[in-house]
Amino acid sequence: MDNLMEIRHVSKDFSHGVFRPSVTHAVKDVSFSLERGKTFGLAGGSGCGKTTLTRMISGLLSPTSGQILLNGKDITGLTGAARKHYHRQVQVVFQNPEASLDPTMRIRDSLLEALEIHGIGSSKDERMNRILEKLKLVALPDYLLDRHPHQISGGEGQRLVICRALLLEPEILLLDEPTSMLDVSVQAHIMNILQRLQQELGLTYLFITHDIELLGWISHRIGVMYQGQLVEAGPRDQIMEHPSNAYTQGLLSAFRDWDKEYT
Helix, strand or coil, rough: CCCEEEEEEEEEEEEECCCEEEEEEEEEEEEEEECCCEEEEEECCCCCCCHHHHHHHHHHCCCCCCEEEEEECCCCCCCCHHHHHHHHHHHECCHHHHCCCCCCCCCCHHHHHHHHHHHCCCCHHHHHHHHHHHHHCCCCHHHHHCCCHHHEEEHHHHHHHHHHHHHCCCCCCEEEEECCCCCHHHHHHHHHHHHHHHHHCEEEEEECCCCCCHHHHHEEEEEECCCCCEEEEEEEHHHHCCCCHHHHHHHHHHHHHHHHHHH
């Protein structure tokens, strides 16, 4: 197994209060690995710690303890140029594209800004050619470049955020509920695009969602979080068909009962 990233015994605590201080253990001793070119799906309900874990992997938060390794190198505590380079290698796609895009900027300028910040491209023409190339990968027309975020649909916005991530040619995409705000038909289109991009570009995904059935579609391995802990992890078929943990069994049962009732 060719592990691109390893999460080793990662924990995150948050302190609260002054007169009566307390500590919330948001993530507790979580370990798993991301295999190169594959998808690790992370499921769990609201407040289970999966988004906090994602923010630590992205570098937006520092773990209280543990290690996060990319190609064998610990990335916790990176600063300066090393931190900037890491952010090129590991990009995040959040669930709400409107919150990820500056509403005052045209889409063209938002995409150019991402390239300029990272010093990619020696001229504006070169950067525009790169943008047009990535737009095609996510099946977006170039006339959207002259619009503002409020002038495009939710599905277009999510593909645009994926496009912006691809501009930096990352190795890993952290996909935090990337389809939860979309209609079912649009959701399926985004999922198909993600699968195609993985095949064409060799991308590695960490796909985070509350919908464990969705992970059965896209993941190679699945982990389940509950109250900050990774309670179960394994190959997709094992988790989907023969879960050993009671919480995992409950998640699967809830989605399958809902599906029977409404189909």
